[in-house]
Amino acid sequence: MSDANTQVLSAILRRNLQAFVFQAFDREEVKDGLRPTQAIRLICETLQEVTEGDVRRQIINLPPRTLKSFICSICFPAWLLGLDPSTKIIVISHDKNLVHTLAYRCRQIIESKWYQEAFPGTALQPDFAGTLHFKTTAGGGVLATSVGSGLTGHGGDWIILDDPIDASDAYSGVERKNVNTLFDGKITSRLDNRSEGKILIVMQRLHAEDLCGHLQGRTTYRHLVVPLVAEADTVYRAGKFEWRRPAGDIIDPQSYTAEEVEVLRRESPAHVFQAQYQQAPILLDSGIVKADWFGRYDNVPLNAHKVIFSCDFGQTTGETSSYSCVLVIRTDGVNHYLAHVLRKRAAFAELQNDLLRLAGQYTPNSVLIENAALGTAMISALREHRLTICSIPRPTKSKIERLEAVLHLLNGGNVLLPNAGNWLSDFFEEMCSFPTSPHDDQVDALSQYLSWVEDPDRRRHSPVVLGVTTPQNGGVCSARKQVPHPMRNPKGPPRMPPLPQRR
Template identity: 40%
Template sequence: MSFVERCFVTLTPAVAFQDNWHLHAIAHHLDLVRQGKIRRLIINLPPRSLKSIMASVAFPAFVLGHDPARRIICVSYAADLAAKHANDFRAVVEAPWYRRVFPGFALSRLKNTEAEVTTTRHGVRLATSVGGTLTGRGGNLIIIDDPIKPADALSEVRREAVNQWYNNTLLSRLDDKLNGAIVIVMQRVHMDDLVGFVTRQQAEPWTILTLPAIATHDQIIATGAGRSHTYRTGEVLHPAREPEALLDRYRQQLGSDVFSAQYQQEPVPPGGAMIKRAWVLRYDAPPQRASRSQIVQSWDTASKGGAENDWSVCTTWLIENNRFYLLNVHRGRHDYPELKQKALALAAQHKPTKILIEDAGTGTALIDELRRMSGSSIIRVRPERDKQTRMSIQSAKFEAGQVHLPRQAPWLAPFEAELFAFPGSRHDDQIDSVSQALANGISGYTLDGV
């Protein structure tokens, strides 16, 4: 990391360097590649997170400083971007401080161009763009930095061109197929981008470092030998540079789909997967509750309580004339006493006519407690089919225009990210609550207590 900081100061002397734990995590994983301990590495992180300086400039300079005989191919989506990274690399290795740190490194006079730099030890840093010619060229380290720009992400032709160039051209350029290393550093832009492509192939195991702008689940991330950072749910990646309020503005400007992909590293299919975005109707204000209305709460509880376990979710719906208006989503990790208090508070707030609770895990105990303490009708629900089948049955209500979501709500963006990505979403607890509510205690479930 001290080397990265020195490179940053050399390239942007007027900008203050802002250290953060995620930079140490990136540096640690890249150095494991240099040491031969990782052969395939994917790093996914938001834009403007210092990835290009670290991966395309500092890392090749660090590798060649330690071993001037290494042969490195650096790839970007465009020739002008590849050339910029190459010029930044040259600025670093020609700096007096670099020469002092790595006295064994020297540039060869035989080849020192914008695209290619060679060392006196026959090492190489070759810059190219996706689709560029690599006939007769090879390396023992390939670095791919943003192989497709976000503006091209929706073009199937361009995505496929990137993926096939990687498969048919770039892979064959490794000098040593067994020990050569490949690093992909990019923001996610589509489910079928290069990261989606290589991970679906499952031809070889990849080490994946995913750094969303806002943590979606707890994870322990190595930041050095014997060091780690616990990235907790809801934590912002680099609050000094991009606080949560700024990320919220990005979400509003970009839309949920783009923000989910580029900032959260969770791309969803354009338009939705099982549930299509175009099927959902929107409301500014829900209908007034009338005598014929139902207020239904649907609970999907975690199998166990506590912060390290799954989410417990309650969706609250107003149902009228066979139309479903989603009023509220509560999602949290609770131990059982807290779960019970939250269920009672939500019941008091919305005064549901009935509460559906899956009879599993902590839900079983919650059913008995709420029957004693709540004035609502408590329905014990036992799902009869798998999650995907249950949601598939209820998808007809979305397609028929019976499901209404609010135009704005603080819980809406993460809810939609899960809804429109299902069944490919990371989590499905909100989905379980939705399908249970839309069934309204009838289709696909065995009931008790109606």
């Protein structure tokens, strides 16, 4: 490149953070060149706006694989030191290995030839050029540390927090509180000038009460929230940049194809997808039911030998339909042990086959199916198989009213869950966030079962033994009428046969 072109490029890099990011990526990454996306430009324009304007507290929430750490925690500190080598920057993350990588790559950029050509006034002190803490000859520099590590004696003009809590700790109230408390006291106090210093928090959401949730009500913090898939038509503005994003738009269709997004939706627990990918976490214990109401077990007691299936079928079937589910419950008449949950979006025939497979595995005493919509069709389709079906009438009360009617069984600890199960996370998320949860199929199925248990006259939900045909009922035979044993009077003491007369 000629000297003239080098000077032009250097001038652009000093004025434009996005150009700087692309240059750093092309020179530092052992990959193909960086593709320009609207999300990348939005991040860069937002950071440049914070640098040049009056915004002093900025939060950026984006899903994984959007280069937010590369832009905000590697390139941005290097760019700031290029603009003003006396700037002091503190970079903090949950993991010391991660901050080591962030700081190392930032220092590599500063020491590169192209950077020195663009910012000749920025040079590192040769005797203070460690990986986690390096200084410029002008007194600025970068201190990289983990949350909770020593910051005493260190201050900065900028504090950048990159994923301050690990995903595995996000569901621990103790860990969340620890991070939030450290931020309010120890971390924010490290600004040399609280009125002029700036704080940048960049992270994927992990929990409704993570650091971003903790700061959500504070008007001094500006939030930029970019979900993987736009929930509604959205307009983002930063500086002179504007991004009009229609509902359903994927943030980067080349990094996340429509097929990948669908797989993520299906395979990720709902609360994980909503938090990490949609940046809209659900507070699990925000609903009617509380997580600590459920007892836990390792093995179902031997006396819980009765098996009940409670089914909730979606209004339609297929991969884009609402969920259908089958709860497999073992009971001793008092306690109810949830043994398995089948929950999926599937075609009708697949749901039927799954139900029959479960029946072969668990041999249910009764199968509860609401006699409406797909439930009616399922009852009809199961005629060739010997299953005791309890046809549940269409409910007249709301979902909330039905759950509240059996809440005493949940609150009393009569519903128990296994200590392990790949369905537990989804079950907890839905139960403990209802009625604000995006789905309620498992809630409906559990309410249906507990209502049936509480019903003093269950036989009004006529059980039908499928597989026995009669001309009178069109192929479905009602269970035979229950007649008291001749030796037993249900309303009085047992009757004994008369003693034989002596002759």
